[in-house]
């Protein structure tokens with residue numbers, strides 16, 4: 001299997017799409033039978049997700065298989081502002097972090113800052129401890 | 144026959160507590176000074192319930208000066224303010240202190256043909272008051288009055304007076320937070336305060352932690368537009384950075400509050416509101 005293959009990421013995004021849809025319906029319906037139905041569908045998706053992870057695991061345990069770091073230009077980074085359902089990314093010291101689910105970054109904004117930019121200087125002027133960055137998922141590097 | 148003393152006294156706990164709180168207290172004078180603000184906090188106070196404003200005014204304090212509620216006008220009103228300064232009183236300030244042009248951007252009275260600025264009145268009363276409450280976000284942190292570009296050079300009460308002040312922020316402040324703090328002052332003295340001098344009893348709860356939509360956040364079920372009954376984090380909810388007991392106390396006699404009414408929290412009781420809490424909504 002080639003994980004750079006489009007098919008792989010296509011499958012993955014379909015699964016995540018369906019998962020988020022099923023979860024939403026699960027929470028919106030008051031009907032317990034319907035809830036059970038969606039739990040069933042969710043566990044099906046989890047089965048497929050599991051098999052994809054298995055494939056990934058096999059791929060990475062092979063020698064010589066590595067994945068390239070995703071590289072961002074500033075223009076590319078500017079697409080990820082957290083608006084319109086996009087993820088919210090922010091760069092500090094050349095590393096691009098995902099702040100989409102960071103609780104203090106509601107709607108991709110944080111104390112007057114908007115995601116999608118290199119915020120190294122702003123970060124340094126506000127946060128002494130670089131340690132808080134360790135909890136954020138890294139999505140790539142800035143070039 | 145039930146001989147357990149606790150079981151017998153149980154029926155009287157509430158009554159005893161009320162008695163306990165009323166004993167040894169006398170109605171203290173109160174000056175409610177409005178500086179650079181919008182009167183939102185005094186209006187919010189009128190919406191108090193249990194105890195309501197009548198109980199507050201008749202049994203707890205003796206309101207000597209407030210531009211919105213008092214009957215006297217003009218010099219007569221201001222004279223009442225000056226007379227109260229010689230007594231023991233609590234000073235409540237709402238609105239920020241506007242400092243530009245010696246405070247002339249905010250005039251609170253005209254006395255003997257002279258303008259009395261809010262800055263002067265705050266200084267006069269601030270030096271003599273027994274306790275000072277900075278009520279509302281403008282008084283506590285500068286808030287909207289001090290928002291960029293701050294044309295009136297407004298500052299918070301604590302930045303201006305440089306003495307111990309109890310901050311009761313909120314835009315507006317919840318009536319219970321004011322009456323509760325004053326009740327505590329009357330009965331037990333200064334309540335326990337946090338690092339930002341806010342009473343811990345009202346400001347120790349993080350909105351996001353007590354939010355009824357928290358399970359949606361944990362399950363990553365987010366509202367994509369206003370009106371959807373899910374977590375409003377992706378729309379820019381400021382619940383995670385704001386500490387008040389809104390989710391459990393709620394407003395308008397325990398009914399409404401922003402997230403319960405389908406709009407995201409805008410962090411109105413937080414330092415940095417409104418500039419640092421913007422944008423209030425994001426798609």
Ligand code: HEM
Nearest residue numbers: 090091092102104110111113119120122123126127132384
């Ligand atoms: C890319 C730039 C930035 C990143 C990645 C970032 C990240 C974070 C993270 C992860 C937290 C949560 C920390 C924790 O709870 O342990 C946080 C909190 C905070 N950040 Fe930032 N930050 C950035 C820039 C700024 C700037 C420029 C400011 C000032 C305007 C700021 C002000 C704050 C404040 C005040 C908190 C504390 C929130 C609270 O009271 O709970 N941050 N930040």
Ligand code: SF4
Nearest residue numbers: 351354374375380382
């Ligand atoms: S609506 Fe706001 S406060 Fe409530 S869970 Fe979502 S982010 Fe937290």
